[in-house]
Amino acid sequence: MSNGLILWVDDEVELLRAHIIFLEKKGYHITTSSNGPDAIELCRHQTFDLVLLDEMMPGLDGLETLQRIKEIQPSTPIVMCTKSEEENIMERAIGSKIADYLIKPVNPSQVLLSLKKNIHRKEIITEVTQTSYQQSYQQIAQKINCCNNYRDWMSLYKQLVHWELELSDTNSPMTEMLKMQKEEANIGFAKYIKNNYEHWIEEQTASQENESRPLMSPDIFKRKIFPLMDHGEKVNLVVVDNFRYDQWKVLSQEIADLFEIEEDMYMSILPTATQYARNAIFSGLMPKRIADIFPDFWVDENQEEGKNLNEESLIQTLFDRYRKKYTFSYHKINDSIAADKLIEHIRDLENNDLNVIVINFIDMLSHARTESKMVRELANNESAYRSITKSWFQHSAIADLFAFLSQSKHKVIFTTDHGCIRVTRPIKIIGDRNTNTNLRYKFGKNLNYKTKDIYAIKNPEKVLLPSPNISTSYVFATGDYFLTYPNNYNYYVSYYKDTFQHGGVSMEEMLIPLITLTAKNKNRKI
Missing domain, CATH: 3.40.720 (Alkaline Phosphatase, subunit A)
Incomplete structure (x- = not known):
């Protein structure tokens, strides 16, 4: 199986035979050209994974050839090879959006590194990122179980977001593992909030600026x-x-x-x-x-x-x-x-x-x-x-x-x-007609629900929330749950599932x- 189809353009291409043999042994298929016009014609009939282009050639030089190839194959990475280190030539080449720049004489390892960087970059990044996340997986799992204070939770959340961003660029199957870890972390975070939120508000009211309160x-x-x-x-x-x-x-x-x-x-x-x-x-x-x-x-x-x-x-x-x-x-x-x-x-x-x-x-x-x-x-x-x-x-x-x-x-x-958080799982809740419409929290009289996946506050005054009447309570959805009424249940579940909502208890919110x-x-x- 070929690692890639390479066009190497150099007026002294016969001197590069050893380099070409080395790359072919590494699985690359090399097509050669000794001048710009022939290279341009090859590009009209064949799509290449990368072009190695000599900057100093008689007739149509490298920079002119570069522009013409870019018109034909704008997404093909082009690596410029040159003996010249003149700043203006480098700037012109970089301005023409070359992928890399090699100074002659180049050795085979330099060329191979450039090919890997420009052809296989995504696969290499995916492999390295997956391996790194796998190595961090157990450490994150332990951290979820050991978060004792708000700093621990903030640190964990930053770490989860880091891997979310890293893996999102790789189309990695590891994203599903990370999603499960994030769900587990949000379960632990909800328990932490339930155990501490009222105390924080009491301390905030008392103007206690101690280290235990965020x-x-x-x-x-x-x-x-x-x-x-x-x-x-x-x-x-x-x-x-x-x-x-x-x-x-x-x-x-x-x-x-x-x-x-x-x-x-x-x-x-x-x-x-x-x-x-x-x-x-x-x-x-x-x-x-x-x-x-x-x-x-x-x-x-x-x-x-x-x-x-x-x-x-x-x-x-x-x-x-x-x-x-x-x-x-x-x-x-x-x-x-x-x-x-x-x-x-x-x-x-x-x-x-x-x-x-x-x-x-x-x-x-x-x-x-x-x-x-x-x-x-x-x-x-x-x-x-x-x-x-x-x-x-x-x-x-x-x-x-x-x-x-x-x-x-x-x-x-x-x-x-x-x-906000992307909600995926519904929770049935019953309230009177004065209950608010938010999907992540409800407040009102006689709220009825059958789940542990909420944070209920029976006495809003303890957390300094307005209470329209003496029997008002608040409930907050945790994790990626959302609250919906039994009436037209299937319609509302279908409509709101996978939407981004806020108002409840999650690290994201x-x-x-x-x-x-x-x-x-x-x-x-x-």
């Missing part, structure tokens, strides 16, 4: 934003709604050349929904406290009014409560028009101590995926969902926004309010990226 939504300004500002830093706080850690890892590759990146995590409050988690960030208060102290700024779920229309006002109450005299601005970006408008006036923000920028695209994407068959097809799995996130960033005004932010004197804090970005080069021109 940083949570209401702590972000007090613990992360105000300390920077108190030390003279100006801050741009960017909050991307409904944004997961794996999506951040993809986006971070796009901005790594602009910023020094410092990663951290925090824990979202429950429910992991915008109305609760984001209002908690901007007010520095748990939801019940917002409803009690600022009833005009809290909107009950059964009201049609938008649930996050008062964020700027809540930020002001937080500043007032902590007696902060800093200047701030607030901006919400729902589309490219709003992003372009903000960019037009970006210089006006330089004098503010804090600029808060809320970006809603990802949340809209997850809802669109639920409601649109076409979007569901485009984002039909976790990898595709991340890919759409990356494509959105690359081709939206948000990429331009980050480029401008990298020129600001402000430090950038990048985060989200909660994540609760373990939140909290990123500090410091510009690498504030003098770079945009």
